[in-house]
Amino acid sequence: MSNRKKDDVTGTETTGHSWDGIEELNTPLPRWWLWTLYLCIIWGIIYTIAYPAWPMVSGATKGVLGWSTRANVAAEITAHEAKNAKLVTALLGTDMEALPANADLNRYAIARGGSVFRANCSQCHGSGAAGAKGYPNLLDDDWLWGGQMADIEYTVRHGIRNEQDGDARYSQMPAFGEILEKEEIAAVVEHVVSLSSTDYDADIAAAGAAVFAGNCSACHGETGLGDRAQGAPNLADAIWLYGGDRQTLTNTVVNARFGIMPAWGPRLTEADVRAVSAYVHSLGGGE
Amino acid sequence: MTNQTNPPSLYAPREPIFPRRVTGFFRRFKWAILIATLGIYYVTPWIRWDRGPSLPDQAVLVDLASRRFYFLWIEIWPHEFYFVAGLLIMAGLGLFLFTSALGRVWCGYTCPQTVWTDLFILVERWIEGDRNARVRLHKAGWGLHKWRLRLTKWAIWLVIAVATGGAWVFYFTDAPTLARDLVRLTAHPAAYITIAILTATTFIFGGFLREQVCIYMCPWPRIQAAMMDADTITVAYRDWRGEPRGKSNTRRSQATAVQIEADQQATGANEARYPGTLYREAAKPVASATQPDSGPGDCIDCMACVNVCPMGIDIRNGQQMECITCALCIDACDDVMDKIGKPRGLIDYMALSDETAERAGEPSKPLWRHILRPRTILYTLIWSLIGIGLVYALFVRSDIELTVSPVRNPTYVTLSDGAVRNIYDVRLRNKSGQARDFRLRLTSDDVLRIGLEGTDDLTIKVPADTTVLQRVYVTARPQDRAATSATTPLRLWVEDTTAQTRASKATNFNGKAN
Numbered sequence: 155m156s157n158r159k160k161d162d163v164t165g166t167e168t169t170g171h172s173w174d175g176i177e178e179l180n181t182p183l184p185r186w187w188l189w190t191l192y193l194c195i196i197w198g199i200i201y202t203i204a205y206p207a208w209p210m211v212s213g214a215t216k217g218v219l220g221w222s223t224r225a226n227v228a229a230e231i232t233a234h235e236a237k238n239a240k241l242v243t244a245l246l247g248t249d250m251e252a253l254p255a256n257a258d259l260n261r262y263a264i265a266r267g268g269s270v271f272r273a274n275c276s277q278c279h280g281s282g283a284a285g286a287k288g289y290p291n292l293l294d295d296d297w298l299w300g301g302q303m304a305d306i307e308y309t310v311r312h313g314i315r316n317e318q319d320g321d322a323r324y325s326q327m328p329a330f331g332e333i334l335e336k337e338e339i340a341a342v343v344e345h346v347v348s349l350s351s352t353d354y355d356a357d358i359a360a361a362g363a364a365v366f367a368g369n370c371s372a373c374h375g376e377t378g379l380g381d382r383a384q385g386a387p388n389l390a391d392a393i394w395l396y397g398g399d400r401q402t403l404t405n406t407v408v409n410a411r412f413g414i415m416p417a418w419g420p421r422l423t424e425a426d427v428r429a430v431s432a433y434v435h436s437l438g439g440g441e
Numbered sequence: 442m443t444n445q446t447n448p449p450s451l452y453a454p455r456e457p458i459f460p461r462r463v464t465g466f467f468r469r470f471k472w473a474i475l476i477a478t479l480g481i482y483y484v485t486p487w488i489r490w491d492r493g494p495s496l497p498d499q500a501v502l503v504d505l506a507s508r509r510f511y512f513l514w515i516e517i518w519p520h521e522f523y524f525v526a527g528l529l530i531m532a533g534l535g536l537f538l539f540t541s542a543l544g545r546v547w548c549g550y551t552c553p554q555t556v557w558t559d560l561f562i563l564v565e566r567w568i569e570g571d572r573n574a575r576v577r578l579h580k581a582g583w584g585l586h587k588w589r590l591r592l593t594k595w596a597i598w599l600v601i602a603v604a605t606g607g608a609w610v611f612y613f614t615d616a617p618t619l620a621r622d623l624v625r626l627t628a629h630p631a632a633y634i635t636i637a638i639l640t641a642t643t644f645i646f647g648g649f650l651r652e653q654v655c656i657y658m659c660p661w662p663r664i665q666a667a668m669m670d671a672d673t674i675t676v677a678y679r680d681w682r683g684e685p686r687g688k689s690n691t692r693r694s695q696a697t698a699v700q701i702e703a704d705q706q707a708t709g710a711n712e713a714r715y716p717g718t719l720y721r722e723a724a725k726p727v728a729s730a731t732q733p734d735s736g737p738g739d740c741i742d743c744m745a746c747v748n749v750c751p752m753g754i755d756i757r758n759g760q761q762m763e764c765i766t767c768a769l770c771i772d773a774c775d776d777v778m779d780k781i782g783k784p785r786g787l788i789d790y791m792a793l794s795d796e797t798a799e800r801a802g803e804p805s806k807p808l809w810r811h812i813l814r815p816r817t818i819l820y821t822l823i824w825s826l827i828g829i830g831l832v833y834a835l836f837v838r839s840d841i842e843l844t845v846s847p848v849r850n851p852t853y854v855t856l857s858d859g860a861v862r863n864i865y866d867v868r869l870r871n872k873s874g875q876a877r878d879f880r881l882r883l884t885s886d887d888v889l890r891i892g893l894e895g896t897d898d899l900t901i902k903v904p905a906d907t908t909v910l911q912r913v914y915v916t917a918r919p920q921d922r923a924a925t926s927a928t929t930p931l932r933l934w935v936e937d938t939t940a941q942t943r944a945s946k947a948t949n950f951n952g953k954a955n
Binding site for chain 1: 450451452453454455650653657848850851854855856857858859862864894895912914919
């Protein structure tokens with residue numbers, strides 16, 4: 155300690171550090187700074203007693219104030235629901251067909267339905283509701299079971315071809331592989347292609363028309379426009395749920411299709427069912 | 442180890458400063474600025490501005506809940522925050538400009554810390570008397586007299602502090618309503634908490650921490666040193682004229698000895714409290730043309746400049762980080778120079794390059810050459826460009842706006858007749874004070890049709906001062922070129938059917954080739 159040096163100009167003691175001849179002065183800190191440090195330490199101790207802080211073997215100390223993020227979130231959700239209670243009541247009381255005319259309530263229903271959709275429906279129908287092979291696109295104007303608000307709501311509530319809900323929409327296409335001959339299947343596929351395309355073999359399609367009339371028209375209609383009462387797809391439009399190429403169509407005719415959707419009535423609240431129906435109806439295809 | 446001296450304490454107590462009352466031009470100027478700045482601060486939230494029935498009528502209002510900023514006739518929405526960013530950049534550049542031209546004028550005259558400290562010192566002087574009385578009171582024991590004066594002073598400080606925090610909250614909500622609620626104790630807790638915090642900071646910073654805030658807490662003094670150079674006008678001591686100092690006509694033989702003694706007088710033996718820079722050593726004259734080394738300098742070492750300094754420094758030590766250039770030492774020294782019959786300006790606003798020139802007997806640069814330098818011109822230029830840009834942006838913006846975000850999940854939708862549809866989320870903003878009917882249409886080189894969700898016609902009612910989100914469909918028939926090509930440019934227009942104003946945004950249509 156005998157090598158303490160004083161700076162010639164200022165008379166202040168130096169730390170002994172020197173860079174390029176510039177010496178670091180050992181200027182004392184202000185004392186209030188020290189008090190601030192002590193205050194912060196005391197504050198820190200109080201804080202760790204008041205709030206969850208110290209990690210223990212099974213979880214952290216709880217803190218005497220009983221503060222928890224989980225409780226905060228629950229409280230926020232409750233507060234939010236209380237705020238929306240009026241709108242929810244209105245949504246439950248409204249006639250769904252009249253909903254789009256009520257702009258404020260409709261906006262709420264669509265926003266709420268959007269989050270219900272992303273949480274429950276997007277796994278199959280996609281986050282943008284564009285569907286996938288076997289899972290209908292909800293953005294277009296083609297509906298298997300109907301695109302009116304009431305139709306959509308019924309589908310959401312009861313689902314399609316599931317075993318849980320007795321009121322589920324139901325229909326079953328026979329697997330024609332066991333009913334028709336190979337040639338007949340090829341012919342009817344050609345006829346189906348001819349309904350929406352100009353690229354087909356007219357002779358084979360003509361033969362298929364007879365097969366179609368005998369086996370398919372009961373559900374799909376004589377001209378192949380489908381029947382929403384039975385969920386029979388329109389075969390004459392540009393939209394294919396599984397695919398419109400000959401191979402996929404052959405597969406469909408031979409093995410049939412049996413798309414299932416769960417019933418959401420028991421899983422969602424009544425308000426959520428209504429909201430998600432309003433949301434799907436608002437995506438562009440609603441009738 | 443036998444030689445060991447007592448190590449100095451690692452922590453130094455604050456040395457109290459008792460600035461003496463001073464009169465003069467700069468003191469009057471500072472009072473004027475104090476009245477002006479505090480006046481603006483307290484009065485602004487109470488100015489009314491008629492914006493129609495559905496908008497607030499407060500001239501300056503930061504409406505955080507509704508996300509609107511009102512400034513006289515200007516209304517800023519959150520997406521126009523670049524105005525605020527631009528103003529902040531201008532404020533920064535303005536500070537650079539003033540600092541490089543005139544030194545720390547911000548610190549010395551307009552910084553809230555300086556203004557409120559000035560006010561607090563004024564109160565202190567009214568209650569406890571001028572410097573000498575305050576020093577005596579400081580040294581006196583805690584008797585009835587001292588308690589009475591101290592409590593009176595603190596009470597007045599507290600009133601000012603509460604008023605400071607109280608004025609702040611009025612900028613964020615309707616002032617008369619809030620004032621009524623505050624008195625009735627029904628205002629939002631945030632208002633009381635804000636007032637409490639600002640009361641505490643004002644009281645502590647203005648009453649007790651004062652120069653400590655500038656020296657230890659504020660980064661500005663350290664940054665500003667980088668903005669200044671030898672041509673910057675700042676408060677300085679004419680070393681060549683003042684040295685060697687002496688009381689009456691007694692001459693001190695050695696300038697250095699005088700300096701050390703002055704330091705000791707200011708602070709006590711061997712403890713230079715705020716040591717100056719090396720400037721005075723480096724620039725010490727060998728022989729001055731105007732002031733022969735033989736005669737005594739003009740400085741009579743009366744310590745007036747030190748006694749009036751709110752920062753407790755000695756300006757004669759040269760440029761110091763602690764100096765806020767409040768110029769009170771100029772007033773104090775001019776007063777003394779008048780009394781002893783010497784010319785004013787021993788301490789003066791001047792550039793360091795002037796000091797050197799004057800010492801060498803050369804004429805100093807005229808003021809405009811200090812101010813008009815490439816550096817200041819460049820700052821002014823950038824500052825003006827941003828300002829012009831902001832004013833331009835302000836005048837070209839319209840009362841209606843739209844933003845278009847194309848829905849790209851999926852990229853397009855095929856309809857049952859083979860048509861291709863794109864979906865756009867369009868946000869329509871009505872910034873006027875009335876509900877308006879907005880009509881949407883599109884223009885494109887190719888054939889495209891527009892439709893809206895939830896309505897058959899293309900008109901939507903947008904309430905006053907709101908944004909409405911509208912789902913817009915653009916469709917190309919199967920035979921249209923847009924249906925099969927990759928992307929087709931188009932422009933969406935929104936037109937206010939009443940005011941005939943319109944706005945548009947360009948976007949793209951995705952076809953099947955996409």
